[in-house]
Amino acid sequence: MTTEFTVRDAFFDFCRRAGMTTVYGNPGSTELRMFRDFPDDFSYVLALQETVAVAAAAGHALGTGNAALVSLHSAGGVGHSLGAVFNAHRDRVPVVIIAGQQSRAMLPTRPFLGADEPALFPRPYVKWSRQTERGEDVPAALAEAYRVAMTPPCGPVFLSVPEDDWDRPAEPVPHRAVRTGFAPEPAALREVADALNGAANPVIVVGPGVEDEGALPLVVELAEKAGAPVWISPLSGRSGFPEDHRLFQGFLPPVRDQLAARLEGHDVVLVLGAPVFTYHVHSEGPFIPDGAKLFHFDCDPAQTAWAPVGTSVLTTIDAGVSGLLDLVDKADRPAPEPRAALARPGAADPMDPAFVIEALRDHLPADAVIVEECPSHRDLFHARLPITRSGGFLTTGSGALGWGLPVAVGRAVAGAGERVVCVIGDGSIMYSVQALWTAAQQNVPMTVLVLNNRGYGAVKALGRRIEMDTVPGTDIPGIDFVTLAKGLGVPGRTVSAAADLDAALAEGMAHDGPFILDVSVVPDDSPAYEPWAR
Structure with a gap:
């Protein structure tokens, strides 16, 4: 050798x-x-x-x-x-x-x-x-x-x-560093700051770039200084703003006319680290309310090039927001109306998914990291389980299933012992169920909560949107997730009664290593149901 x-x-x-x-x-x-x-x-x-x-x-x-x-x-x-x-x-x-x-x-x-x-x-x-x-x-x-x-x-x-x-013979690679942050031109910052200072009712839309670039504290400071309410961009893979903050308004829908309606009444829209915008289904109408001005900060030239409306500023979010903070005046705008509190559903069998999420919220460790891949229930999940700290939430903004479970495993391997909780649909988990074996071999601190509605609920909802009463291939009965997980080395419990949920969640959070909970929930077959509706 x-x-x-x-x-x-x-x-x-x-x-x-x-x-x-x-x-x-x-x-x-x-x-x-x-x-x-x-x-x-x-x-x-x-x-x-x-x-x-x-x-x-x-x-x-x-x-x-x-x-x-x-x-x-x-x-x-x-x-x-x-x-x-x-x-x-x-x-x-x-x-x-x-x-x-x-x-x-x-x-x-x-x-x-x-x-x-x-x-x-x-x-x-x-x-x-x-x-x-x-x-x-x-x-x-x-x-x-x-x-x-x-x-x-x-x-x-x-x-x-x-x-x-x-x-083959080779030479070591010399050490060198690349400093990757970059700031916008001063005139661009001045233009955006002037628009915010002169706005009657500005609003900020945050995307995954805020958290990816470590800019969340600066964005909170900017929102408070400008007195601007904050929305999270459609289908964002991170949170990007503390969801218990008085300025937080919720999540924009991936539907053009619905999104514009949420922003109605705002004359300046500042989008930070997000596409403008991600849509899931086609609809007509303006991209933003008529008469509003949109400004967009992002580090990706491709994103800034294809954005269909507004003025894009090429910058890393940290640098761009830091520059704005030096130019934006302290505003004296009233805070938006608080978001309406949601009533907690009662116990019933099979369970309302909102009931399950509320129970999960009661049992989450303070330092838990949540990974979500439950398209049927994504919006009610966000509405009932606010993310309040940077790094506490991961999902996919792109939509290809099979991402959540292995992402949770890798996040747990990289962690310092904090509990990773993967909330996933029964359809989603089957795209990458092999990840349970890796979780067992690594003995990661992870709880998998399967919201089992025995089908592809989001696909059914989209079918109803185009007046399809039935959608072939969207029912997936007969999978025993606990037995399947056991065969891959992960213990767990099947939960079909609301009375058993609290004890099961307590066991799942305290288990040394990975644990799976297969929770039966009501199928989302209501004709009024849309997976992005709020």
């Missing part, structure tokens, strides 16, 4: 210096040389399917604020993972994806497992993608990929490595 410094040595040396010492993956033949003499200070977290590997790595990244490393197996493994890659891209999560490839000498013969055009395969849902021309260039490409992943807007990157590259 050679003793010279190799591509493998340089690769792990860079990962060590970048803080990427946990590898999520599912191994195969084209990755074996990568893991020869695997370093003792690295850990490998095995996922049983590549979607789980990428999403768990994303959860790890969201927990640490640093890019996470994931290893995929050749073309097939990359193909399996693409739903999670799509989510990571849309949700701006920095994941460094390394994919195995057959040896360079074999590539002209289109070998078994080989990727014909590996750099094109995951596009356009990665920020950067490459297979180097020479093996010795792999470490420098890795360093470039990491820097791209961590530059706002963050996101996944992809590097394909032929298996014989790992043993």
